[in-house]
Amino acid sequence: MNTYSVKELYIYPIKSLAGIRVESAKAEEMGFENDRRWMLIDEHNQFITQRNHPILSQFYPMVIGSKISINHHDKKHEFLINETLNEPLFSKVWDDETQVVEVNKTTSKWFSEALGFDCKLVKINTSGDRKHECTKLNTTINVSLADGYPYMLIGTQSLDFLNEKLEEKITMARFRPNIVISSSVAHEEDSFGEFQIGTVQFKNAKPCGRCIMVNTNPKNAIVKKEPLNTLSTYRKRDNSILFGTNVICLNEGKISVGDALVF
Template sequence: MNTIHVVKEIYIYPIKSLAGISCQNAKAEEMGFENDRRWMLLDAENQMITQREYPIMSQFYPQISDGKISISFKDQKHEFSTTEHLDIPIKVNVWDDQSEVVEVNFATSKWFSEQLGFECKLVKIMKNGDRKHESSRLKETFNVSLADGYPYLLIGTESLDFLNEKLEEKITIKRFRPNIVISTQKEHEEDDLDTFKIGEVQFKNVKPCGRCIMVNNDPQKGIVKKEPLKTLSKYRNVNNSVLFGTNIVSLNSGVISIGDEVVF
């Protein structure tokens, strides 16, 4: 690729399945960006809770400032420290991976329970190595956060533009919850990336990302629709998996920023 590719958008999602935060820059770590999906909600049986079952979760908006995370939901707000946690370990599964987490505090769990209308608790993954994910494609094991599978999701701008040309109701990139959006010249060229550098960080492509019903949830309304999966399935269905964006891992730590060139 001889054309210049640059970073257009950066997002983190502090609490799994809640709304994301748009960032000017972010610190890349092995597990993902700093503070990205280090927290998640569990139900009374310690099963993870996501927008797949509860689309309204897209209406919880986090912000991080001065070492605290504040959550806004409708006219309610709650705040907790990024460092606070209880000391009792909890064994949970994130899909096929076992992870060790700890509850943040009882007040935060109670607040989420009241807003969602059922018993739940907010938990945190404490350190690198508390969850490992094996890549069958690379035959490697990675330390990851509480993300579905891999630490980072990257999407090219042309992939969304190409999809929107086919949709009656246009959508934004937020439907796909990327961590990094780069300018591209051709749709889905990100699928074919190998290793590349952004800012201080070397990244490696693992595999294109198979998408689920969650991308049909309109994040601004918390309403599940038929698109874009219906349209995507017509031209991006590979081995019964609808692909959009690609999963990547970082090979070192460092900061990346909007405007950074993608160097191949």
């Protein structure tokens, strides 16, 4: 029987900005604590991502005590994790309506000046403010501001297998996982059912269909045609190109790098 363990953990406090590698994380229904609780919206309250603005990959957040600190080139800004204005706003993440609140006017202005267009940084405050219909599991889940599911899990061999086919090797950062596990067979994570890490029960929802964002090099925001071109030759199912799998958690708890997966 194969044994699996957690190799890397990541959170992405602000949707589409750079991620943070962590040694442990608190798993919640919506996703890891402080994972994609914030996002940028435009003047029409539409969410903003790297799909149209690859430069977002060059904004680097850090969690420092009770604050989120952002570095972008020579600019720096910070705000309190629990800081918000009182007026609710309504936006969408794809087809899911979500209620959010602006963090503060100063932070929105900082991002607007850095990006060159008007935007606001908003936060989802409460579990239940955004619900996602999970058709594969025939249930409704509470999600933060991630694209569709609270957790992304990828096995190390899936990336190794892809890199064998690429002229320019890439890192796992392209795929923005939350949980990276040791694996021995490429894409075996697709077939996982329920499993436990530490005290937390997880359930596989479905393999993840990837978008153009994986073609953005997170080191420099340069967009090329890989790895989607290569993935399309062996990972295309129906109209989706699959890499990694979407996971939900069934109870809260802490997980750490080195923890084993128990099936």
